[in-house]
Amino acid sequence: MKQTQGNNGNKKFGMVINLDLCTGCGSCMVACMAENNVPFKEDETDKLDSITWMRVYKLKNGKSWPNADICYLPRPCMHCGGHGDHGHSPCVSVCPAVATDYSMATGIVSQIYTRCFGCRYCMAACPYHVRYFNWWDPVWPEGMERFLNPDVSVRMRGVVEKCSFCFHRYQLAMNKAFLEGRRVLEEDEYQSACTQACPAGAITFGDLNNPEHAVHQLVQPDPKHAGRPRNPKAFRLLERLETNPKVYYVSSRKWVRQSGDNYLKKEKQKI
């Protein structure tokens, strides 16, 4: 599509997560679940069918003491632009129901729960495991319905859900902008719940197309290579699949950067 070449005022919301700052506390996961009415089970010990739009993974360098090192890696939806940034992300291109869609105006991959019939092709297609299936209707503990967020619709049994970059916050912020006769948001008017909840300030959120936004300055996305980071400390997960994720990670540790993709031994030296 032509719109992607010069970005035509289109936005490309993205996230930069500094893995050196992340302590693995899990605040982002909690904030996300509360913000987005994410359902949970009475017994959450079986993590295989738990739903966590934002999930913190633990990476180890595999060495023994004193060289052992650990890194926590928070993983929201990557909102992939797909090969060449045309919006054909892995999940969007397989959905037979048009329930998941890519927006050229914001770069966000949407999921319309009422449209989804639960075939789970998208879950199979997603290389990042960001999509979750609702095996049950949500059951909220007594009284908790009253604390659900009215700006996010709740999901039913049999549909797939995933992180939306808290898109409802964009919609609400736009309301205010419209009232004030604007059509452009300030950087701090639209921030995801996890970004604001992180006590270490490890997460940065903003428009990757806007050179004034912190996310752009942190990773310096290369427009010639569909947004590959020019900052040598920054990387994206499974970069070589060319899914073009909009979530970037920054780490000063080489082994962490190397674990972002699968490399042959001789390739590893260059990372």
Place this chain on the structure above:
Amino acid sequence: MSASEEQNSPEAEAPDEEEMDVETSEPIEPLKPEEGKNGAGATIFLFFILGFAASLIVGWVVFPKLLYSKKIQPINFNHALHVAEAAEGCESCHYFREDGSFSGVPTISHCIECHENVNGEDPEEKKFVREYVEAGKEVPWLIYAKQPASVFFSHAAHVITAKMECVACHGPIGESTETRIYEENRLTGYSRDIWGKNISGIKQHSWERMKMDDCADCHMQKATSEKESGVQQSLTRQLREMVSVAFPNVMEVKKGSSVQTEKDACFVCHK
């Protein structure tokens, strides 16, 4: 086809002759069932017509009646009277909050300044004051325009940015002297105003239906008519698309942000 014609036709007689050849006796008997068959044909045809008519009536008249339950508003509210009384017209009750959200239907705190006590003779007013104001209860108004929970709608975008009139989407509720009947879909629980009253789907006024396609059609027109000359605007969209395929450099059809539908992305109106 008349009965006599059929009797004379070779197909009708052929079986009788064969039977006569074999059995020789009772030559007239077989004719009787033949007559009966013709009668049955006519009856079947009649039944078909009747059944067809009946199913049309059921489909177009009875089913919609059964599908929607009729409800009356808790209080019969007179808009014309109040718009004349209120200091700032519609805005005294339907206004924008500072954060850009729309107040919607007013709470009783907006009524109390004039209805602390029963002022007039009107029995509706008495009922309103006794049952709600004095009891400190909100009136459970039924919202004709209420959209499903998964839909995001922004009054600011339409009323302030696009400068649209309330009538365009709601019809002449602002001038009405009494509340009309609210019809609720028994299956989905949605208001009938969304799918419209007219079964054939023909709209005489822009407010008669507010389904997804009605929103999307107007948004599409908006996208194609921006920054273009009058001549280009007057061409229909289909024609423009044909021209743009043949001569891509002459005319570029502006597409919506959705990669899947080329209309507005789902997350413009969904949450």
